[in-house]
Amino acid sequence: MRSHIAVIGFWLWALAATLPHEARAAGQPTEVTAEAKVRVMGSKASERHSNEGVVLWLTPVDAPSPSRVSSSPGGRLQLAQKNKEFVPHLLVVQVGSTVDFPNLDPFFHNVFSQFNGKRFDLGLYESGSSRSVRFDRPGVSYIFCNIHPEMSAVVVSVPTPYFATSTAAGNLTIRDVAPGTYMMHVWAMGNSDSELARTGRRISVSGTSVDLGTIALQESMPGPHKNKFGEDYDTKKPSSY
Secondary structure (H helix, E strand, O other): OHHHHHHHHHHHHHHHHHHHHHHHHOOOOOOEEEEEEEEEEOOOOOOOOOOOOOEEEEEEOOOOOOOOOOOOOOOOEEOEEEOOEEEOOEEEEEOOEEEEEEEOOOOOEEEEEOOOOOOEEEEEEOOOOEEEEEEOOOEEEEEEEOOOOOOEEEEEEEOOOOEEEOOOOOEEEEEEEOOEEEEEEEEOOOOOHHHHHHHOEEEEEOOOEEEEEEEEEEOOOOOOOOOOOOOOOOOOOOOOO
16 A cells, blocks of 8 residues: 555656646746846946836737736835935836825925926925826836926836846846747936937746846936926025915
């Protein structure tokens, strides 16, 4: 009797061991890690530049993007206003995500964006209150406060869950990518659309990992922005908020 149990146990183990291989042979998806390196260059070789805050995302070519919408560990995405700053400065979300804009300062704010990613004006709202925006289309939204010109942030909404933001060391890692063919896209603050378009290319994802190479970018600083009326901020007039 024990011998029969041993034989059955052996065959069950052998069957389980062959399942991953058979699944791969049948073309079923496996999880792939995609990695890249960012190198930001300046006009002077002696200058040091930050490689942080470059966004890379992959959009499927031959299949629709997965439908899941990314979220923060707490289940909500947010861009808080605190100490006259947006925290975090950069937020990457999947299209369809809703972002909260809580006012954690002891005075009013008026958050707005007039760029193609998502145009909105949350109006004047007080300390302790919050407004929310659903980012329902892909694009880059530059976020400002109509009262405090020093406040700025960026929301990059992408039509895929496969995205990452570079670290200070310039490392980019996208995990759990399904095998297939993708278009690689890159965004970096201050870089022109034409320069960023040159970094895009078609890639193939397979195996357990794929090296996307090194992405070289020229550092550029954004210029001053207007208020929500398209006018210069009145910096001489003291704010009552």
